[in-house]
Amino acid sequence: MAKIIVNGLVSGGVYAVLAVGFSLVFGVARILNMAHTAFYMIAAFFIFVCTVMSGFPLLLSVALAIFLVSVVGILCHKLFFDRIKEHTIPVMLVSVGLAILFQELLVMGFGGTYRAIPPLVAGFVEIAGVRVPWQHLLALGTSIVILIGLWLLLSKSRLGKAIRAVANDREIANVMGIDVGWVCTITVGISAGLAAIAGAIVAPIVMVHPLMWMQPLVITLAAVVLGGLGSIRGSVIGAFILGFAETATVFLMPMGSFLKGAVALGIMIVVLLLRPDGLFGVIFEEERL
Amino acid sequence: MNEYFRWWYQWFRDTVLVIPGRVIAFIFFAFLFLVPLVTTHPTLLRILILAAIFAIYAASWDVLAGFTGQLNLGHALFFGVGAYTAGLLNLHFDLPPWVTIPLAGACAVVVGMIAGMPALRLRGFYLALVTLAFPIILTGVIFAFPDFSGGELGLYGISHLSDCRTSDYYIIVLIMVCSVVVMYKFTDARSRSIRTGVMLHAVREDEIAARASGVDTTRYKILAFAVSGFFGGIAGGIYAHFMRVVGPSTLDIFFSFQAIIWTVFGGIATIYGPVAGVYILYPLTELLGTDAFGQQIRFAVLALLMIFILLFMPDGIAVWIRDKIEVKCPRCKLVNVATRQYCRACRAPLYLEKTKSTGKKEEGENETEIHL
Numbered sequence: 001m002a003k004i005i006v007n008g009l010v011s012g013g014v015y016a017v018l019a020v021g022f023s024l025v026f027g028v029a030r031i032l033n034m035a036h037t038a039f040y041m042i043a044a045f046f047i048f049v050c051t052v053m054s055g056f057p058l059l060l061s062v063a064l065a066i067f068l069v070s071v072v073g074i075l076c077h078k079l080f081f082d083r084i085k086e087h088t089i090p091v092m093l094v095s096v097g098l099a100i101l102f103q104e105l106l107v108m109g110f111g112g113t114y115r116a117i118p119p120l121v122a123g124f125v126e127i128a129g130v131r132v133p134w135q136h137l138l139a140l141g142t143s144i145v146i147l148i149g150l151w152l153l154l155s156k157s158r159l160g161k162a163i164r165a166v167a168n169d170r171e172i173a174n175v176m177g178i179d180v181g182w183v184c185t186i187t188v189g190i191s192a193g194l195a196a197i198a199g200a201i202v203a204p205i206v207m208v209h210p211l212m213w214m215q216p217l218v219i220t221l222a223a224v225v226l227g228g229l230g231s232i233r234g235s236v237i238g239a240f241i242l243g244f245a246e247t248a249t250v251f252l253m254p255m256g257s258f259l260k261g262a263v264a265l266g267i268m269i270v271v272l273l274l275r276p277d278g279l280f281g282v283i284f285e286e287e288r289l
Numbered sequence: 290m291n292e293y294f295r296w297w298y299q300w301f302r303d304t305v306l307v308i309p310g311r312v313i314a315f316i317f318f319a320f321l322f323l324v325p326l327v328t329t330h331p332t333l334l335r336i337l338i339l340a341a342i343f344a345i346y347a348a349s350w351d352v353l354a355g356f357t358g359q360l361n362l363g364h365a366l367f368f369g370v371g372a373y374t375a376g377l378l379n380l381h382f383d384l385p386p387w388v389t390i391p392l393a394g395a396c397a398v399v400v401g402m403i404a405g406m407p408a409l410r411l412r413g414f415y416l417a418l419v420t421l422a423f424p425i426i427l428t429g430v431i432f433a434f435p436d437f438s439g440g441e442l443g444l445y446g447i448s449h450l451s452d453c454r455t456s457d458y459y460i461i462v463l464i465m466v467c468s469v470v471v472m473y474k475f476t477d478a479r480s481r482s483i484r485t486g487v488m489l490h491a492v493r494e495d496e497i498a499a500r501a502s503g504v505d506t507t508r509y510k511i512l513a514f515a516v517s518g519f520f521g522g523i524a525g526g527i528y529a530h531f532m533r534v535v536g537p538s539t540l541d542i543f544f545s546f547q548a549i550i551w552t553v554f555g556g557i558a559t560i561y562g563p564v565a566g567v568y569i570l571y572p573l574t575e576l577l578g579t580d581a582f583g584q585q586i587r588f589a590v591l592a593l594l595m596i597f598i599l600l601f602m603p604d605g606i607a608v609w610i611r612d613k614i615e616v617k618c619p620r621c622k623l624v625n626v627a628t629r630q631y632c633r634a635c636r637a638p639l640y641l642e643k644t645k646s647t648g649k650k651e652e653g654e655n656e657t658e659i660h661l
Contacts, residue, residue: 032414083600089360090599093553096546097596104589214542218425225418262429265422269407272419276410 073192397522
């Protein structure tokens, strides 16, 4: 039972960081960025290259990875998404194409095998009778710190206010003098950075391989939808619910590891049937462009 | 006999030859039917057969998404259900292919109705996610009950469609042509006799306005789901009998995305778009996969191609070509070849000149030219 709680918290935390990033970009720039978890994968691979292959210290490579992936995210936005931002479906497909491109580049560079990264802090600790690796606790702690930091950024700072304004009503924010394009770019950078942080905390825990972006993408999308589009709080709560659901399925049901995706998504469908806009969904006006 | 030929020739000249899009479609179908007479190379036929199957699959996605605006991210559900139904019926009950394939379509419709029930309450992105979830759930169920469904390895030993590959090819291409024509008639907004196409366009463009005009949007959405599911299931059933092996790869997320990629590449909200997209992209991926270096880069090349086409032709390649070679008359809305100056029915000028000079001289010129 304690195992479920601890593992659920850890995976929920990681999914929360990913979901918040995705939700930010969707709320502000109306881009369904299917390459979000691809950024997470690039960060994990970059850390692998730096630590295992070149021997840099882990913290330095984490910082470099976050910076690099943020830059890559902003470049993708400027080069690809910005040109066709009126058409929503091609933007989504371009992001899928980018994700596949990154996957193939990594396959060409590293091969399809699974890689492992040594943890930042090795060893276990006993909590309530469960052996929890320090790395898991570190992951959980980092995700909570990041979420609190993001909440502070969005609610207290000027940039946060600008982001919330653009997410709320793009035209009026423009009229009020907020540079909408600049805010979008910054948001994409923040979102890619969040994906990179998620990759950094999770890299020592999971196997790193070029197909690792698909499964978290589905859960991220499900968490954002479950929580409701346009609501950061909803994405976080949705992510934790799905994290717990997955962990509970793995530990409690007989064919659990096959069914965990199914159960998590089943919960999402049930919630959507009861509340068609997600748990905390903000109802968007039909934007007639 | 002479009369018959003349009648056919007049129909051909008046209906097909006037619109370049129809000429291209005619040449394409003729090419498809004539290929086995030229060569029966098995790999080429296999690529063309799979392209035909995927063309039905992609077109069925477009019926739902392009025309009613309900983005279906889990179209592989219909394909997988169709494939597994055909496979299971064939293996356990020994039913011949011409029975299992329609039953596969029917089963996919039923599953589509179940999956479509949330669709009536949800909109936009929520709907897309729910549709994404269904094939994943079904995959999980398949893995969880491996005795019934073959688990990861899948079902094998399904019977052939016919004795040799060439007759397989003709049967499948015939089914593809019929399905595509049916889907086109179902969704064509210009048709005077079958009005469902106009209704579907209305539902997509502005559902509230359509409901205010008295269109029963719920019924049309369900109908679109049913048609989409039926043809997706048919495609799956044909796939099962052609490949003789059915596995969970038919329900893959990426396979759902393939339908979307092919359709948007070719041109969304049309039926010839997905067909064009499949027939351009799928042989390209297969050809790249033949040599060893190509195999490494093929998905990367495919992704790059897709990104750049979407950047410059966001409406799809078939639509871009169509807009280059066809133009609509501004007065009577009839489609003409783009090289014409005057509409073929109402003689209105197709291109309005933008000149800075006074209007008088221009009107004089127009008046004399109309006598042609």
